[in-house]
Amino acid sequence: MTQINNITPGKSNIQRRIAYVLAMSFGLIAVVCQATPALQESQNMTSTSIASELLSVRQQAILPIAAFAAVGDLPRLNTALNQGLDTGLSVSDAREVLVQLYAYAGFPRSLNALGELMKVLDARKQRGIQDIQGQAPSHSIPTGEALLIAGTANQTKLVGSPVKGPVFYFAPAIDEYLKTHLFGDIFERDNLDWQSRELATMGMLASLQGVEPQLQAHMRISLNVGITAKQLRQAVQVLEDRVDADTAMRARNALEHLLAAMPGH
Template sequence: MKNERYEAGLKQLRALDAAAADGVLSSLETIAPEMARFIVEFAYGDVYARPGLDLKSRQIATVAALVALGNAAPRLQFHMGAALNVGCSPRELIEVIYVVTVFAGFPAGLNGIRVAEEVFRERNISVSWDRDEPARGDRHERGLKALAEISRVSGQDVVESLSDIAPDMGDFIVDFSYGDVLSRRGLDLKSKEIAVISACVARGTMTPQLRVHIRAALNVGCTQEEITETIMQMAVYSGFPSALNGLFAAREVFEAPSPD
């Protein structure tokens, strides 16, 4: 039976991709009609329809989580297409995948690129790249600058904590994570941190890194509400336990004195 939650959820879902959404729902009617109702009422009526995070940011969060999880290519394909429909550019989607690669690994990133390639091919989309981007000055200096801007003291503490056991790993963090990836143009810093938070929550194994990047999200302009909404949305994609763990980590950060 349709109700206000269902109607609100269906409106949100169809705003992403009406034809694909109707196809997903109709495919469930003969085998699991209640699953179709759960998707519409909970995922979109209860979660996506909430204020506090714009639809484009919600799609960035979802794409990041699904790339990080690496186990739901059809859903990732739907949400990449939906992201394009609500204002994400093709390059922004690729940049989200680059960011997630730092936190979920190259296999997850490569799988995400393959799905993006299929979505772009279906829509006859090509991505425009700045070929001079990789050569923007010394990567270590670029990484240090990005680390200071994004993660500040929390990030520097992580790098320094490795000095007695794996100093090269500290260099990898500065040079690759920040110098090669997080400093890239093409995706704003708030969106990058929403992607990082989503990936960390979805994977469920990175609470210390999640705390660092919740602080980083605050540093680059995310509000506590935006961070909380991002984490709550992960209940849909990686389950309630991972979202609850993420919320507990966020509360610790919000209540702690700033380390800067």
């Protein structure tokens, strides 16, 4: 108290000002420290949002693999498989894509592509590369009537409604094969997610001539399974950059035709 009383009025005013400035400074520091986590969280959310609007490098790698396999271009398939495995595609991922190929390009192309994958894996092993093996399906695949039921349910969920049409009444066998073999045997194998399977289908169909209706249908299914229109446009660009202009053109035309009929896209 004695010291305070001995302070001259001029010094007292100066010290008050200094104390005020210091208090304000500490207050601002406290506000900044409290705001920083919120700012960081906002930045993280923005980064996550941006990332979610893009295809992953793994998803992008599936497109050229599927396209080259469908047309039987084994040298370029070899390169695409190596690039995909280098970016984190598992052996199981690649194998599932090439097994699925039989439903869209036939058994010969599927068998040849699987043989090429085996060559790639053997060569990489000799170079000392340990590739990620991936997973097996989490459950056994149904058979008989249960497979038809499961396939029908998968098809309905993917398309968004039960699939009917004159061709299926005219040829009931093709309807059963679609439900049991494609949407049953293949889409029941959950070690490759449905988004990846649809990207693979897109790559396969875009590389083939004369299947534009099916390509457009699978563009719509891609939207149904959560792939965005922006991601589909990115997929078209991947086909342009890594496959060829004709493949990209077919994919782009199918996508734009679909989106033109869908308000908001």
